[in-house]
Amino acid sequence: MKVAGVIVNKVLPEKYDQTKDYLGRALERWGVPLIGVIPDRPYLGHPALADLERLFKNEMISGSKHRFRHYTVQDMTLVTTALTRFLINLREKPSRTLYLCHATREDIVLGFLAEYQRRKRIGGRPFEAALVICGREGKYEISKELRDMIDVHVDEVPILVSRHTTHRTMEIIHSYTPKLNVHDKSRVVAAIDHYEKYIDYDLLLSRTGNSLISKRTA
Secondary structure, X not given: OOOOOEEEEEEOHHHHHHHHHHHHHHHHOOOOOEEEEEEOOHHHHOOEHHHHHHHHOOOOOEOHXXXXXXXXXXXXXXXXXXXXXXXXXXXXXXXXXXXXXXXXXXXXXXXHHXXXXXXXXXXXXXXXXXXXXXXXXXXXXXXXXXXXXXXXXXXXXXXXXXXXXXXXXXXXXXXXXXXXXXXXXXHHHHHHHHHHOOEOHHHHHHHHHHHXXXXXXX
């Protein structure tokens, strides 16, 4: 099999020039061109809520219009504190933070909803947080009364349910690598804009053009 060329992805930005120079010279010995070296752009690896829906096989129970809002995994916060401390965190942490709580912490869910209402009333910093409610299905579930409260905000406040423990849910999210989703327009546009600058498309087409034409006409 003939190798048309090499594209190296997710290179540390501070190692970009070094990697491009070293690999370019190393591949040249084998007669293989280096077609592209792509610096890592963390945003492209941040999961959207739609990714978490697929991951947990559960549609959002509230705020589904925000399905393609992305969250930094490093800012994910497991809520184990009292409600007062949680409300302080909601106001001090970055607005776009992903919170996790256990299904038995109805106070946290109600506090989350109340903070959305407060910001909606007074304006100011937008409410971009999301909440994942965790608990083994059949053992820990959201009560009907709490679901009724959530349904009042069903169009606005992003809430998901995980059928795993809080610890397992965090493990799953941390180990997950999001794939490009054609419906995630902001990520697709960002990926195109990022990759275009670092790939030699003229070289790529000159190395693959004939084989691509042959496949289309076969």
